Amino acid sequence: MELYVIRSDLDLVLTNLKISMLSVVCIVKVNTFVLWQSNWREVLDYVTAADNFERETRDPVRKNVVNSYTKYCRRITYFYWALVFTTFLTTTLTPLMRYLSSSNFRENLRNGTENFPHIFSSWMPFDKYHSPGCWITVIWHTVLCAYGAGIMAAYDTCIVVIMVFFGGKLDLLRERCKDMFGEYGSSINHREFEEYVRQLHTIHVMLIKYSRLFNSLLSPVMFFYMVMCSLMLCASAYQLTSAQNAAQKLLMAEYLIFGIAQLFVFCWHSNDVLIKNENMTLGPYESVWFTSRSRQQKDVLLLSGQLRITNIFTAGPFAHLTLPTFINILKGAYSYYTLLRK
Template sequence: MLKKYLARLEDPNHPLLGPTLWGLQSWGMLQPNRGMSRIIYNLIHFATFLFLVSLYVELWFIRENLELALKNLSYTILTTVCVVKAGTFVVWQTYWQEIIQFVSTLERSQLEKKDKTTCTIIAGYTKYSRNVTCFYWGLVTATVFTVILAPLGVFLSSSEQRELILNGTIPFPEIMSSWVPFDNTKGFGYWFQIVEHTLICFYGGGIIANYDANTVALMSFFCGQLELLAANSKKLFSEDSKLVSYSEAMERIKQCHAQHLSLIKYSKILNSLLSPVMFVYVVICSLMICAIAILLTTEGTTTMQRMWGAEFLAALIAQLFLYCWHSNEVYFMSERVDRGIYESEWWRCGVDLRRCVVLLGGQLRKTIIFGAGPFTNLTIATFVAILKGSYSYYTLLSKNED
C-alpha cells in the first residue's frame, strides 16, 4: 500500500528524488524562496526549538528520578537531532538545492540517451531507494504511533494501576515530560500537553523520515553513478568488440573524467552538509542506546515500557545502520571504480591514448566517503564501534548503580 502511495509522488523532473522531495517540502525543510508558507514553516521550526528548551528544563528538574530522567533524556536527545536536522537543512538550503539539481539534471540527461546499461543501473538504484524509503517511512511511522499510544497502553495494562490513576494517587501517564508554567498532571493542562506532544511526535517523525530517506537516496545515487562510471570505463576503446576511432575514444575519456570530477565535487558538498549533523548524532546515539538499555533492564519497568523501549531501540539502531551501510557502499564502490579502465581494451590503443588512460586512472583513484565530523567516517566499522561503546557505558553505569 505504501509503495502505491509512493508511486503517486513520482516526478519526471526528479527521477530519483520525487517522493523524498515531496516529504522535504511537506515538512518545511525545502522551502520556497519567499511567501507566507515560508514564514509559517519557520515559525513551526522555532516553536519546536522552544519545546526542546522546555525538555531540557524539565530534565533538570527531574534529574534525581533516574528512570524518569532516562526516559526523558531519550526524547530530549531525539528532539535535539530533529531540531539540528531541520535547522541545518533550512539554513543550508541553497547547497541542498544545488545537489538536488545536479542529481536530477544528470539523471535526465543520461536517461535521454536510451543506453541499455545506463538505464538498467539507474533503474536498479532507483528501485532500491524506493524500497528503503518505503521501509524507513514505515518504521518511523510505527515508532511515532508507539510513542503516542504508550500512555494509553500504560493506562490499560493493569487494572490496579488504572484505579490508582483514576483515584489521583499517581498522575496520568504522559507521552513525554516537558516543562510548562501550569499544572500538567490533570484537566486542561494534561490534555494540552497530550495534544502538544502528539503534534511534536508527528513533526519529529516526519523530519527524521524525510531527511534520512533523502540522504540515503543521494548516497545510493553516488554509489550507482560510480558503478555506471566503471561500466563506461570498460567501453572506452571498443564497442561490440570493435575498436572505436581515436576521436571517439578521447571523447569518452573526457566524459568519464568530467563525470568523476562532478561526483567528487558534489559528494564533498553533501559531506559538508551531513558531517556536522552526523557528528552530533553519532555522539548522542551512544547515550541514547545506553539510556534505553538501562531503562529496559530496570526493575519495575512495565511491559508496555519495555515494548516501547525495544521498538525505540530498534528504530535508533536501524537509523544509524542506514547511514553507515550506505556510506560504506559508496566508499568501496569508489575504490573499485578504476578497475573498469584496466578491464577495457587499452592495450590495443596507441601511446597517446595510453597516456590519457594513466591520467584518467589517477583521477578515478580518488575515493568518496562520508564522515561524522573530523573524527570518524561513516562505515560498518564505525557502526560496530558505537554499539561496543554503548555496551561499555551500559556496563559501567549498571555496576555503579549496583
C-alpha cells in the same frame, strides 16, 4: 526545567534526556538544511541533472543500473517511513497501552496514587496531571511527536537516497569506462576516444566535487548525531532492562531498534559508496585497452589516476561513516550501559 523537577527519579531523567537529545538532533538537522539552503540546492540540482542525463541512455546495462537504484531508493524510502511511523505510533500510544495493560495502574490512577501518564517528560506552565491541562498536554505532545517524526523521516530519506545515487553513479561510471574503446573487435578513431575520455573525466570531477559538498553539509550533523546516538542507545538499553511492565518494555525495545536501524542505514550506504568507488577504478582495465595504441594507453593511465581520487563520507573530523564506525558506536553505547548499571 523538567530535569530539575524530576532530578531524583533516574528513570524519568533518562526518559527526558533521551527525548531531549533526539529533539535537539531534529532541530540541528532542520536548521542546517535551512541555513545551508543554497548549498543543498546545488547538491540536489546536480543529482537531478545527473540522474536525468543517465536516464537518457539506451545502453541496456546502464539502463538496468538506473532502474536498479531507482527501485532500491523507493524500497528504502518506504521502509524508513514505515519504521518512523511505527515508532511514532508506539511512542504516542505507550501511555494508553500502559493504562489498558495494567489493572493496578488504572486503580491507582482513579484513587490518585498514580499521576496521569504522558508521552514525554516535559515541563508545562499549568497543571498537566488534571483536566483540562492533561489533555492539552497530550495533544501538544502528539503534535510535537508527529512534527519531529516528519522532519526526521524527510531529512534522513533525502540523505540516504543521495548516497544511493552516488553509488549508482559510480556503477554507471565503471560501465562507461568499460566501453571507452567500444566492444572487442570494433574500433573508434582517436578523436572519438579523446572526447569519450574527456567526458569520463568531467563526470568524475563533478561527482567528486558534489560528493565533497554533500559531505561538508552532512558531516557536522552526523558527528553530532553519533554522539547523541551513543547516549540514546545507552539510555534505551538501561530502561529496557529495568522496565517493570510490558508497555514500557515495548516502547524501549522499539526505540532501541529504531536508533540502531537509523544509524545502520547511514553507515551501510556510506560504506557501500566507498566499496563501489574502489570497484569503479577497475573500469578502465575492464575495457579492451590492450588493443589500443600506446598514446591511448597513456590516456587510460591518466584517467585511472583521476579515478583513484575518492571521497569518504565522514562524521566530523574524527570518524568515517562506515560499518566499523557503526560497530564502534555500539561498543561505546554498551560500555556506557555497563557503567550506568554499576
